[in-house]
Amino acid sequence: MHQSSTTAVPPVPPPPPTSATARPRTRAAGRLPADAQRFRGDIQGLRAVAVIAVLGFHAGLPFMSGGFVGVDVFFVISGFLITGLIDREIGRTGRLSLTRFWARRVRRLLPATAVVLAAVAVITMVVLPVTRWASIAWDIATSALYVVNWRLADQSVNYLASDDAPSPVQHFWSLAVEEQFYLVWPLLILVLLWLQRRFHLSITRVLLGGIAAIGIPSLIWSIYLTETSPGPAYFVSTTRLWELAVGAALAIIAHRLPRLPVAWAHALGAGGLAAIVVAVVAYDSGTPFPGTAALLPTLGAAAVIAAGTVGRRTLADLVLDTSVMRDIGTLSYSLYLWHWPLLIAAAVMWGGDDGTLPVATGVVVVGFSVVPAWLTYRLVEAPIHHAKLLVRLPGWAAVLGVGCTAIGVAAAMLVSQAVPQPPSYAVTSQAQGAAVLDDEPDEDPDGEVVDSVEYITPTALEAPDDVARLDGELCISDIEGTDLESCTYGPADAEITVAIVGDSKMHQWLTAFQQIADERGWHLVTYLKSGCPLITGDVVFEDAPNEDCTAYNEARYDTLRTDDAIDYVITSQVASRAYLGPDASDAEQSDAMIDDMVGVWEGLEEAGRQVVVMIDNPNPSIDVMECVAEHPDELGECAFSRDDRERKGGGAAAQLPALERADGISSVDLRDYICPGEACPAVIGNVLVYRRGSHLTATYVSTLTPRLDEALMEVMR
Structure with missing residues (x-):
């Protein structure tokens, strides 16, 4: 944006809340060149690059492991185009109308969103397991209100949500980040324009200053939060605003760029496109992101856009400004909306035991998403965006926006209301769980895996909340964070103090330990952290080291060694590999975990604590809870092979060899009472065994209390 005339602007009252004024820019004052307002085929092609990267990543293409950076390219494009619209409006009229600005955003984005959210509600109720419906209803509602990114940020560190399957509107x-930007950015421009008029400042410098005031702190915060809390950092708006600010700054200075030599434009375009491709190919799920890693695709996208402002074809245009890429770019918004819920539905219908789709299937599903995307664009997105009535009367866009949002919220309510209410079963003597098993079980209660029972407690719908607690408290730290938090239970002057230590697979036993502590007068103290076993090295977390766990363990291990009030340390875990770096093999990382466990156990024994290792329960090859919801009268479909799963991993894969190497470490093994026989049943004694992932229901753990008490008494010295 050019600086306005240097003629003094007389003091005027502040602008009304729906608009801001600045001196209209005449040709002499430096109006934007005509080609800055032309259709940018290269940007449409850049949209295509962004959406292809995202779709390829979600389809599972191995050479697009960093395709998630396509979102960052979209952020830069949005920042550039939106700020360019504002820039031209102020230059043309001297005013910024919030009504017209937000009306354009409503026409452009909300109708297609409403269609997809309504479709997701239908897909959810027709295809997805009923156990997911309540959570997805909240996801749809927060998506309709464009705050779902904050919900996902909270879930990324929430123990209770750690095993949740991906949401179809994840x-x-x-889109929530962008909408929040669209809400805040024009309001900030109103303030900046008032400052420019009030103090007779350069409009360009004022706007760039405002962008810097947002962008620089956001970048710093993004780098910091990515290192300290990578889960929330990926989703929250505050770590992403700087990417939109890069595009915004580029729009403000765009009038200077045509003066660049054409050779520079060629280099910028080609180099920027190469930077994006490198990020798409080289990054993967283990790359800390956004943080500094986001600079590569973000600046690459900015370079491509900058190159195109010269008004001449550049090397990048040979790829971007083609009919195919422009067509894909035109459909990019609808493609982005449709492809993910279709992939989630396909994963339920055709995915493997772990819920993942074969790459070929993923590619076919993504390819099919072109059909609803094209229909949505032609029948909804384009007609409403260009509707003459809505363009002429922008106030009606508010009605449209409310209506579209209402459709999304109504879809969420429909899913929520459709969730079946679990029957209120009274837990009778028939619901005995592990009590029905023989002392030396080799089969399930009836000698075979049963297909149906009269009732199940907890029901599959109740199971997600059937979580172990100690005196009503969860008593487990989230994945993120390093503070050493603990709970205590029982008389402080008890003769025996037991430390319950480990990750969520140790936490699941709290219900039983509380009952044992009540009977035996123990004092319990917990040191539990989700995703964090008791070792001194690094733990693998999403193909990267869990640095928060490492810091937490340093304090935890020191406390356990120095607190002489602790008599016993009882521990378990699901992790079986330590982190040795990106090039280390699974076997090397497994050996490192085993050696570390042995060292920690023996170190605690040397400090005067008796260590008791609880062998991890078998890890299901399926989501038992969801299977039971789908097959309540065919429970045999929900059984899984114990031997197969124990060969594939879980904490037992590391615990058993570690116990062989360790000197005199005691252990408790209740696997035969969780998985009697070769096949692990979903229901034992009318009690659902598993809730989410490989975690046991608190109800079933409670029925194991006598077995656990007996086993502990045999090994505690």
Whole structure:
């Protein structure tokens, strides 16, 4: 944006809340060149690059492991185009109308969103397991209100949500970030324009200053939060605003760029496109992101856009400004909306035991998403965006926006209301759980895996909340964070103090330990952290080291060694590999975990604590809870092979060899009472065994209390 005339502007009252004024820019004052307002085929092609990267990543293409950076390219494009619209409006009229600005955003984005959210509600109720419906209803509602990114940020560190399957509207997080930017950015420009008029400042410098005031702190915060809390850092708006600010700054200075030599434009375009491709190919799920890693695709996108402002074809245009890429770019918004819920539905219908789709299937599903995307664009997105009535009467866009949002919220309510209410079963003597098993079980209670029972407690719908607690408290730290938090239970002057230590697979036993502590007068103290076993090295977390766990363990291990009030340390875990770096093999990382466990156990024994290792329960090859919800009268479909799963991992894969190497470490093994026989049943004694992932229901753990008490008494010295 050019600086306005240097003629003094007389003091005027502040602008009304719906608009801001600045001196209209005449040709002499430096109006934007005509080609800055032309259709940018290269940007449409850049949209295509961004959406292809995202779709390829979600389809599972191995050479697009960093395709998630396509979202960052979209952020830069949005920042550039939106700020360019504002820039031209102020230059043309001397005013910024919030009504017209937000009306354009409503026409452009909300109708297609409403269609997809309504479709997701239908897909959810037709295809997805009923156990997910309540959570997805909240996801749809927060997506309709464009705050789902904050919900996902909270869930990324929430122990109770750690095993949740991906939501069919999870991809709406990026749209939420953009909408929040669209809400705040024009309001900030109103303030900046008032400052410019009030103090007779350069409009360009004022706007760039405002962008810097947002962008620089956001970048610093993004780098910091990515290192300290990578889960929330990925989703929250505050770590992403700087990417939109880069595009915004580029729009403000765009009038200077045509003066660049054409050779520079060629280099910028080609180099920027190469930077994006490198990020798409080289990054993966283990790359800390956004943080500094986001600079590569973000600056690459900015370079491509900058190159195109010269008004001449550049090397990048040979790829971007083609009919195919422009067509894909035109459909990019609808493609982005549709592809993910279709992939989630396909994963339920055709995915493997772990819920993942074969790459070929993923590619086919993504390819099919072109059909609803094209229909949505032609029948909804384009007609409403260009509707003459809505363009002429922008106030009606508010009605449209409310209506579209209402459709999304109504879809969420429909899913929520459709969730079946679990029957209120009274837990009778028939619901005995592990009590029905023989002392030396080799089969399930009836000698075979049963297909149906009269009732199940907890029901599959109740199971997600059937979580172990100690005196009503969860008593486990989230994945993120390093503070050493603990709970205590029982008389402080008890003769025996037991420390319950480990990750969520140790936490699941709290219900039983509380009952044992009540009977035996123990004092319990917990040191539990989700995703964090008791070792001194690094733990693998999403193909990267869990640095928060490492810091937490340093304090935890020191406390356990120095607190002489602790008599016993009882521990378990699901992790079986330590982190040795990106090039280390699974076997090397497994050996490192085993050696570390042995060292920690023996170190605690030397400090005067008796260590008791609880062998991890078998890890299901399926989501038992969801299977039971789908097959309540075919429970045999929900059984899984114990031997197969124990060969594939879980904490037992490391615990058993570690116990062989360790000197005199005691252990408790209740696997035969969780998985009697070769096949692990979903229901034992009318009690659902598993809730989420490989975690046991608190109800079933409670029925194991006598077995656990007996086993502990045999090994505690």
